[in-house]
Amino acid sequence: MKLTIFGATGGTGVELLRQALAAGHEVTAVVRDPRRLPADLPSGLDIRQADLMDPDAIAPAVKDRDAVLSAMGSRDRAPTTVCADSISAIATAMARGRTRRLLMTSAGGLVTDAGDGVFVRYVIKPLIVQRLFKHSYADLREAERRLRATNLDWTIVRPSRLTDSGLTGRYRTAWDVNLRGGLSTTRADLAHCLLALAADPASVRHAVSVAI
Numbered sequence: 001m002k003l004t005i006f007g008a009t010g011g012t013g014v015e016l017l018r019q020a021l022a023a024g025h026e027v028t029a030v031v032r033d034p035r036r037l038p039a040d041l042p043s044g045l046d047i048r049q050a051d052l053m054d055p056d057a058i059a060p061a062v063k064d065r066d067a068v069l070s071a072m073g074s075r076d077r078a079p080t081t082v083c084a085d086s087i088s089a090i091a092t093a094m095a096r097g098r099t100r101r102l103l104m105t106s107a108g109g110l111v112t113d114a115g116d117g118v119f120v121r122y123v124i125k126p127l128i129v130q131r132l133f134k135h136s137y138a139d140l141r142e143a144e145r146r147l148r149a150t151n152l153d154w155t156i157v158r159p160s161r162l163t164d165s166g167l168t169g170r171y172r173t174a175w176d177v178n179l180r181g182g183l184s185t186t187r188a189d190l191a192h193c194l195l196a197l198a199a200d201p202a203s204v205r206h207a208v209s210v211a212i
Contacts, residue, residue: 004028004062007071009036015191030061053085055092063097067198070104079135083143091150100153106140108158115178153204155197159185160211174209182211
C-alpha cells in the first residue's frame, strides 16, 4: 500500500514507520523536524517536511495514497488543539486529491459505554482518567467530531493506556464499543492494528477499541 503517516516522530508513529516499511509498503512521513526521526529506520522512507496544520503544504503528501494514518497527539496535559487542527488540515488536503482512507488514533479513556465494567464506567474513567487527561481528551473529542463530519472513509482507533512493551500479537479489538478488561495497549500492537485496519474496508466509519 501507499501510506502517509502523520505524528511519525512519536512513539506510535515510529512503530508505524518500522512495521510499514518492514512489510514492504511505500511510506511517506510528514514531519515538522526530520531530525527527530530515528536514524535506524529501514530504508525506503520518503520524508516530507511541512507545516502539519497547512492543507496546502501537506496536500502533495496525501495525494493518490491508499491510506493516511494520523498518530498525532499532545506531549503534555496542557490545553491543546493539535489533534483537532491537524485532522482538519489532513481532511481538507485529502479532499483536494484522490485519497479517501483516513485512520486516526484516539484514546479508549475518552468514552464510557456498555463495554466497560461497572467500576471502570462509573468511577475510574469519569472520576480519574477523564479528569487527569481533561485537555488532551477535549482535543481528541473535537478531532473525532470533525473527522466524523467529513465524507472520507475514516476509522477511529482507540487504544488503552499505551506502553512500550513491544509487539505481542495478542491484542483484542471491539468495534463501536469499549473492551472490557482492556487495561493497556503496546504501541507496537497499536501500529500493527492500524496497518491491518487500513487494508480492511469493513472498518470504514467505525471506532475500533484495541487492547491486550
